[in-house]
Amino acid sequence: MNAARQNRFNTIAAHGALILYTLIALFPVFVIVINSFKTRKAIFREPLALPSADSFSLIGYETVLKQGDFFLYFQNSMIVTIGSLFFILLFGAMAAFALAEYRFKGNTVMGLYLALGIMIPIRIGTVAILEMMVQTGLVNTLWALILVYTAQGLPLAVFILSEFMRQVSDDLKNAGRIDGLSEYRIFFSLVLPLVRPAMATVAVFNMIPIWNDLWFPLILAPAEEVKTLTLGSQVFIGQFVTDWNAVLSALSLAILPVMTLYVIFSRQLIRGITSGAVK
Amino acid sequence: MSDQQSRPKFRWHIIVFLAPAVLVYTAVMIYPLFNTLRLSLFTEVDQERVFVGLQNFQTLFGETVWSSQFWNALGNNFWFFIIHMLVQNPIGVALAAILSHPKLRFASFYRSAIFIPTILSFVIVGFAWKLILSPIWGIAPGMLDAVGLKSLYAPWLGKEAYALTTLSLVSVWQFVGIPMMLIYAALLSIPDEILEAAEVEGITGLSAFWKIKLPLILPSIGIISILTFVANFNAFDLIYAAQGALAGPDYSTDILGTFMYRTFFGFQLQLGDPHMGSTIASAMFAIILVGVCLYLFGIQSRMRRYQF
Structure with missing residues (x-):
């Protein structure tokens, strides 16, 4: 009897703690989004109230869509993120296959060399990266960002993917070889489809940091026509500091795409983290 | 083959x-x-690059204009890191421990919701908190008023004494999801037999956590510590989004990332200097390298790993 009561109490305490923290985690997002739909007066008078028929207003969104080129920023962010993910996955999987499948001189050294980048942040080399991008004329192009993010994502991708590729059965690959498939065919049509779940994990891990990065867009591609959504909203908000409607709407618009991505991929992301892909 | x-x-x-x-x-x-x-070993004289050896480092550590800024940024960075270690990681471990309870309902909902701040960009997080804590809008003072603690309110981000700690806590709020998830994964990988054996011995609940689970997840806590260290010592975005490149008020939130950005890129009246920027980057590289080596050779190699 006593133990059962103790158990009930524990369950309630656990839910209480989790609900409290969930509220702390969601509160700022909630406040920003509800206030973006209110009139200026209502934002200040009752910041915690939901928008009512009286206080509802889309004036902030109108300013944002008129003044800022958010559609262009969004498109740039999409191109950069998808382009980087494509190269990280393709190049990463190829290198991981070479390291996992073949024994050759320097295999271990190559593996360690590629793993260096997991711990050392690429930002340390920013000065020289900018210099190189200026020399090659890539500054203020989306290619500069794609290259940087590809280099940044490769080490962890190679590391995770080669772990998974070691698990692909040798019999399958050898059967392919007996059938006369080339090494390239074995990689593309036998191994790649089998490691698809691992590729998805790598993609989800890389997607959010690339989408949210402010440092490299600020330094390598600050021009208006190549601004990413993160940089674009930062600059926009900086200019409209006093226009609360516009600032709140811009923040809500910036939250929207990430939240959509998260809702679509959260299961994949959480499965990736909890399956121990990053140990 | x-x-x-x-x-x-x-x-x-x-x-x-x-x-x-x-x-x-x-x-x-x-x-x-x-x-x-x-x-970092060069400087620019009349638009030409000249080799000067370690002179830049001498400037950085020897001239007060530079060295005071550098030590200020480094000290702030350590404080930033300490708050993460003392607040973020314990909360993450606690949340993971609660979540990993096998019979807990709605666990996946809590997990996904608590992870949401982690996916938001620094720009959103920085501005959202700036607005919420702002004395003009009055959400923070209003809420403190509701629980009778209005006297505690101060414009935290605008006060030199509080700004850095406030921003560190905002960053903790944002990233608590990462230690939570990694520890959660580690806790799930503990085999049931061990916990059942402990239960037979009468070790349950909190004491099971302290005596059995915590020692088993120590390697994961080690990994989280080094990830936090590297991320903190190359942080930039949150401070820049919330306080600008000058890391105000009066450089009280300046960390190595913002210091390097200002030096390298220039800001307002200060001209950008890529060579001094490289010098600061080299110092950051050395700090991160020392941290990673300490972890690899000092902590990880001594830690016992259990294979199940």
Whole structure:
């Protein structure tokens, strides 16, 4: 009897703690989004109230869509993120296959060399990266960002993917070889489809940091026509500091795409983290 | 293995598989990294690059204008890191411990909701908190008023004494999801037999956590600590989004990332100097390297790992 009561109490305490923290985690997002739909007066008078028929207003969104080129920023962010993910996955999987499948001189050294980048942040080399991008004329192009993010994502991708590729059965690959498939065919049509779940994990891990990065867009591609959504909203908000409607709407618009991505991929992301892909 | 049979033939396909990744990685990451270290040994005189040896480092550590800024940024950075270690990681472990309870309902909902701040960009997080804590809007004072603590309110982000701690806590709020998830994964991987054996011995609840689970997840806590260290010592975005490149008020939130940005890129009246920027980057590299080495050789190699 006593133990059962103790158990009930524990369950309630656990839910209480989790609900409290969930509220702390969601509160700022909630406040920003509800206030973006209110009139200026209502934002200040009752910041915690939901928008009512009286206080509802889309004036902030109108300013944002008129003044800022958010559609262009969004498109740039999409191109950069998808382009980087494509190269990280393709190049990463190829290198991981070479390291996992073949024994050759320097295999271990190559593996360690590629793993260096997991711990050392690429930002340390920013000065020289900018210099190189200026020399090659890539500054203020989306290619500069794609290259940087590809280099940044490769080490962890190679590391995770080669772990998974070691698990692909040798019999399958050898059967392919007996059938006369080339090494390239074995990689593309036998191994790649089998490691698809691992590729998805790598993609989800890389997607959010690339989408949210402010440092490299600020330094390598600050021009208006190549601004990413993160940089674009930062600059926009900086200019409209006093226009609360516009600032709140811009923040809500910036939250929207990430939240959509998260809702679509959260299961994949959480499965990736909890399956121990990053140990 | 077909390797043996084709030994006389040079295996071109290995090169083809490795080349793209190695080329991009070397050209865009490793080479610039070393080039930055090299650039810290140069300076610009009459638009020409001149080798000056360690003179930049002498300036950085010897001239008060520079050294006071550097030590200020480094000290702030350590405080930033300490708050993460003392607040973020314990909360993450606690949340994970609660979540990993096998009979807990709605666990996946809590997990996904608590992870949401982590996916938001620094720009959103920085501005959202700036607005919420702002005395103009009055959400923070209003809420404190509701619980009768209005006297505690201060414009935290605008006060030198509180700004850095406030921003560190905002960053903790944002990233608590990462230790939570990693520890959660580690807790799930503890086999049931061990916990059942402990239960038979009468070790349950909190004491099971302290005596059995915590020692088993220590390696994960080690990994989280080093990830936090590297991330904190190359942080920039949150401070820049919330306080601008000047890391106000009066440089009280300046950390190495913002200091390097200002030096390298220039800001307002200050002209950008890539060579001093490289010098600060080299110092950051050394700090991160020392941290990572301490972890690899001092902590990780001594930690006992349990194989199940």
